[in-house]
Amino acid sequence: DAKTTxxxxxxxAEGRAAxxxxxxxxxxxxxxxxxxxxxxxxxxxxxxxxxxxxxTNEMASLIITEDRKSSxxxxxxATLRDTAVYYCIAASYGQNFVFGPGTRLSVLP
Amino acid sequence: EAQVTQNPRYLITVxxxxxxVTCSQNMNHEYMSWYRQDPGLGLRQIYYSMNVEVTDKGxxxxxxxxxRKEKRNFPLILESPSPNQTSLYFCASSLVYGSSSTDTQYFGPGTRLTVL
Numbered sequence: 727d728a729k730t731t732x733x734x735x736x737x738x739a740e741g742r743a744a745x746x747x748x749x750x751x752x753x754x755x756x757x758x759x760x761x762x763x764x765x766x767x768x769x770x771x772x773x774x775x776x777x778x779x780x781x782t783n784e785m786a787s788l789i790i791t792e793d794r795k796s797s798x799x800x801x802x803x804a805t806l807r808d809t810a811v812y813y814c815i816a817a818s819y820g821q822n823f824v825f826g827p828g829t830r831l832s833v834l835p
Numbered sequence: 836e837a838q839v840t841q842n843p844r845y846l847i848t849v850x851x852x853x854x855x856v857t858c859s860q861n862m863n864h865e866y867m868s869w870y871r872q873d874p875g876l877g878l879r880q881i882y883y884s885m886n887v888e889v890t891d892k893g894x895x896x897x898x899x900x901x902x903r904k905e906k907r908n909f910p911l912i913l914e915s916p917s918p919n920q921t922s923l924y925f926c927a928s929s930l931v932y933g934s935s936s937t938d939t940q941y942f943g944p945g946t947r948l949t950v951l
Contacts, residue, residue: 762940769839769925769942770878813878822868822893823940825878 729753729816735830738808744801746829748814751795756818759790761799763810764828770813773799804833837862839943841926847949848916856911856946858926866929867909868893868940869901871922878925884909916950923947 731749738744750759760775774781774788776797781788787800801808813828839860848854860867868883870893880893884903898920900912909928913920926943 767872767923767945767947769927769944770940771942772939775939822880822883824880825870827875827877 729757729824730814730826732812732814732826732829734827735832737832737834738801738804740806740833740835741803744799744804744808744831744833746799746801746812746814746831747796748799749796750814750816753794753816754818757816757821758818759788759794759797760815760817760823761786761788762813762815762825763808764813765807765810770825773812804831806833806835809833837941839926839928839941841924841943841946843946844944845947847951849951850917851915854913854916854948856913856924856926856948858909858911858943859907860909860926860928860941861907862928862930862941863906864928864930864941865906866940867903868927869899869909869911870925870927871895871920872925872945873922881911881924916948918950921948921950 758775758777761773762770764770774786776788790797811828811830813825815823842857865886869881870878872878879895881899882901884890890901924946927940929940
């Protein structure tokens with residue numbers, strides 16, 4: 727079973743920030759939070775990952791709460807091409823990923 | 836270009852006819868894995884390989900075989916396909932599983948298999 731829970735779906739207006747929440751209340755100390763996305767039926771694409779500190783790259787920002795029980799993926803300026811299913815995964819190095827159903831993000835014009 | 840390739844991309848076959856889906860990566864990755872994706876069930880891991888000649892079962896290995904004779908290739912074999920193996924299949928690879936560096940998984944484009 728997935729160790730994370732995410733909302734089934736979300737909408738976001740084009741050009742606005744998309745904030746996707748993820749709950750991982752049972753995460754252990756050595757488990758990272760990974761985010762992937764899958765556009766239509768393409769192969770999942772890595773977005774970002776983090777352990778404790780907030781992370782940012784060219785695609786997104788990852789905000790992890792201090793107690794590490796939840797996190798938020800932020801797409802700062804969502805475009806129509808960001809419409810996809812977003813997966814939040816908690817896993818340690820050497821541990822296989824478990825993909826849950828994810829959040830279906832629809833970016834609306 | 837760094838990539839994971841799968842062949843074929845689409846395949847329609849009949850029950851019992853052995854088939855192989857190939858997966859190849861050009862990134863010198865040690866870890867490779869196969870997933871299947873079905874509506875409402877998400878991605879489920881079939882088999883994975885930590886390195887050459889090292890393979891292990893994932894969550895749904897029944898009806899599948901794999902081999903890892905070379906680092907770059909990780910074929911998925913269905914000895915006797917059945918209709919319940921109709922699915923979308925993804926191969927993935929990552930640099931060094933369990934290392935201190937990122938073990939970002941790179942996914943192939945997928946193979947859509949239909950077993951009649």
